[in-house]
Amino acid sequence: MEEMNNSLSDFKTFEAGEIVTGKVVAIEDKSVLVAFGSKDDGVVPINELSSIHIESPNEVVNMDDELTLKIIKIDDEGKAVLSKRAVDSEKAWDELEAKLAAGEVFEATVQDVVKGGLVVDVGVRGFIPASLVETHFVDDFEEYKGQTLTLKVEELDREKNRVILSHRAVVEEETSKQKEEVLDTLEEGQIVEGKVARLTDFGVFVDLGGIDGLVHISQLSHEHVEKASDVVSEGETIKVKILSVDKEKERISLSVKATQAGPWEQVAEKIQPGDVVEGKVKRLVQFGAFVEVLPQVEGLVHISQISTEHIGTPQEKLEEGQVVDVKVLEVNPKDKRISLSIKELEAEKNKKEFKAYEKEDDDQGFSFSDMIGDQLDKFKK
Numbered sequence: 078m079e080e081m082n083n084s085l086s087d088f089k090t091f092e093a094g095e096i097v098t099g100k101v102v103a104i105e106d107k108s109v110l111v112a113f114g115s116k117d118d119g120v121v122p123i124n125e126l127s128s129i130h131i132e133s134p135n136e137v138v139n140m141d142d143e144l145t146l147k148i149i150k151i152d153d154e155g156k157a158v159l160s161k162r163a164v165d166s167e168k169a170w171d172e173l174e175a176k177l178a179a180g181e182v183f184e185a186t187v188q189d190v191v192k193g194g195l196v197v198d199v200g201v202r203g204f205i206p207a208s209l210v211e212t213h214f215v216d217d218f219e220e221y222k223g224q225t226l227t228l229k230v231e232e233l234d235r236e237k238n239r240v241i242l243s244h245r246a247v248v249e250e251e252t253s254k255q256k257e258e259v260l261d262t263l264e265e266g267q268i269v270e271g272k273v274a275r276l277t278d279f280g281v282f283v284d285l286g287g288i289d290g291l292v293h294i295s296q297l298s299h300e301h302v303e304k305a306s307d308v309v310s311e312g313e314t315i316k317v318k319i320l321s322v323d324k325e326k327e328r329i330s331l332s333v334k335a336t337q338a339g340p341w342e343q344v345a346e347k348i349q350p351g352d353v354v355e356g357k358v359k360r361l362v363q364f365g366a367f368v369e370v371l372p373q374v375e376g377l378v379h380i381s382q383i384s385t386e387h388i389g390t391p392q393e394k395l396e397e398g399q400v401v402d403v404k405v406l407e408v409n410p411k412d413k414r415i416s417l418s419i420k421e422l423e424a425e426k427n428k429k430e431f432k433a434y435e436k437e438d439d440d441q442g443f444s445f446s447d448m449i450g451d452q453l454d455k456f457k458k
Contacts, residue, residue: 091115091157093150096164101142109134111144117156121146125160128169128201129188137161169200170235177230182247186225190218197228201240209243212252255287260324268336273313276305283317283331290329292317297333299340299373308333340373344410347371352405353422358398361391368403368417376415378403385423394419 091097091114099113109121121144126137138144138161146159176183185197187205195205195218207215209231229250232241263269263285271283271290280293297308309315318335322328348354348370356368356376365379384394395401407416 091148091151093148095148096145097148097159098143098145099159101138101140101144104134104138104140106133109138111146111159113146113157113159115157117154119146119148119157119159121159121161125149125158125162127198128162128166129196129198165200170233173199173201173230173233173240177233180229182227182229182250184225185228185242187221187223190222194218195221195226197226197242199240199242201238203228203240203242205242205244209241209245212245212248252287256327259285259287260322260327263319263322263329265319265321267319268316269319270314270316271331273309273311273315276309276311278305281305281309283315285329288327288329290317290319290331292331292333296320296331296335299334299337340371341410341413344371344374344415345408348405348408348415350405350407353402354405355400356403356417357400358395361395361397363390366391366395368401370403370405370415370417374415376403376405376417378417378419382406382416382418382420385420385427 097113097119099111099119101109102112102118103110107123109123109126110118111121112118121134123131123134126134131137144161145164146161147163149158149160149163151157175181183199185199185203187195188198189196194207195210197203197205205226205228207218210218210221226244227247228242228244229246230240231243231246232239269285271285273281274284274289275282278294280291281297282289282291294302294305297305302308315333316336317331317333320330320332320335322330354370356370358366359369359375360367363380365377366383367375368378369375378391380388380391383391388394401419402422403417403419404421405415406418406421407414409415
């Protein structure tokens with residue numbers, strides 16, 4: 078009896094509210110037994126293990142884990158009811174308040190997807206509203222369950238046990254920092270690669286690695302472009318030249334056209350004096366007609382070179398949109414000038430027809446000059 082009394086005296090008497098440390102000695106369906114220096118093991122109910130809902134104690138603790146716990150009460154049998162959640166919660170609130178004050182970024186794993194957002198365990202129940210998950214719209218949040226997200230504290234209220242967190246704030250902060258870094262590297266005249274982010278009626282937004290630049294529709298090609306989708310598609314990687322950078326307003330003007338060979342650069346190789354080419358009449362002016370002989374390359378048919386007949390205006394022989402054959406008289410890529418003639422082709426055609434007519438006369442035994450001579454003889458008589 079004396080030995081038993083001595084043994085019992087080794088155990089300390091505890092009171093509600095005390096903080097103790099104990100070892101997990103048994104894990105049951107809805108509770109955990111902990112040895113913490115009392116004559117009886119203390120019990121931690123499943124709802125006192127975590128600040129969020131769990132189905133089994135095994136989700137939170139393992140056998141022989143050392144836990145810091147708070148005594149909630151001593152029951153009628155002298156057995157202690159303990160709480161891990163209470164200790165974690167008090168510590169978590171202090172840490173969260175410090176994180177909010179410092180604007181600290183930290184990580185937490187998504188434990189559950191609920192209506193309106195995501196739930197994480199940060200020592201207390203943390204909630205990420207749907208609007209604070211991403212910078213873009215998310216249709217289905219199920220894929221976030223189990224993911225570890227970077228977060229910032231958005232709002233705290235101890236009395237209401239309210240913890241609002243944001244992943245979006247972290248993304249926006251990182252994006253802003255990335256924009257500044259990219260802007261510092263961009264200079265007018267550079268040729269860089271980017272990914273087509275969005276197509277609009279007035280052009281294309283290109284992601285340059287954290288910041289978007291605009292390619293106006295007039296800068297997509299040397300040729301006229303009706304729709305941006307006729308030239309590029311979303312997600313496509315393209316080369317662009319930086320036309321201007323406004324770091325203060327974060328505006329970048331880009332050009333695809335400036336990275337491509339101009340329509341006049343290889344004109345001398347494609348067209349040479351003496352060539353006969355097909356073209357379309359683009360404009361009629363008082364002194365002649367401009368004919369497109371290559372994409373975005375026009376040459377001038379002077380009014381004196383439009384016809385073998387005398388004409389007062391180009392409209393007497395030509396109309397806009399008409400397809401004509403022209404002879405190249407001169408090519409000057411430096412000044413972007415090409416001189417053309419329709420008249421010379423007509424003259425050559427008339428000459429060929431005249432020669433063909435003379436040959437036909439010779440084959441029949443008389444010539445055009447003989448016929449003229451006969452007519453003169455008759456006149457003399």
